[in-house]
Amino acid sequence: MTDDEPAAGESDSAETDAPKPATMNEAAKAEVAETDSEKTSEDESSTSELESEDSEKKPEDKEFGKRQLSISVRSLMVAGVIAVLVAAVGVLGWLYVGARSKLDEQARQSENDVRAEKVALDYAVNAAAMSYEDLKVWKEKLVAGTSPELKDKLTKAATSMEQILVPLQWTSTASPLAAKVVSKNGGAYVVDSFVTVLTKTMQAPDPLRSTATYSVTIDTTKNWQISDVGGIGAVVEQK
16 A cells, blocks of 8 residues: 555646646647737737828828819919910000001101192292392292202293293282192102282283192102192283
């Protein structure tokens, strides 16, 4: 019996020690499971944080995109308005320049008409006023401001008229009435001039009033020279 007791003690010891490996494995598994659970929790927490960050960033990104779109549309609208304004200014400038040029041309034409009418009327007055006692002065005024060709023509006409004026003892004075440009061709102006003439002769000592008309052609391209005159003989011929 004494010999069997140690065996029984050994048997109890063996029975006591036998479950230990199983207990250690279960503890290890529990520890691993706990570790995995913690990792899973951490991963889930990280994922939640990332999703939260993404959810926080997405509205900002959308807002930023809207701002960019709004700025782009606004920039296009501003650029369009500027383009329209520039075009409008260009058109107005062109219209202004055109209108200004037209007005300047009209003003220049008006000034030329006035000058041509004055030249023609002054010439008509000088041509109509004469005295048989001093026909030299009349001849000088008759050819003043005329072209060389017309000067030669008028000189010959005055010589012929002298043969009539002297015997009649012709004396006449003239005053201007009106002058009007009747045609323009390039630089040539044709002006009708009207003057009132008071004439005395040996046969009619009392002054006779009449109206003389002169058609005067002026070449503005040659320093406003008179290139042709009609009506010089009309005053004499009507008496």
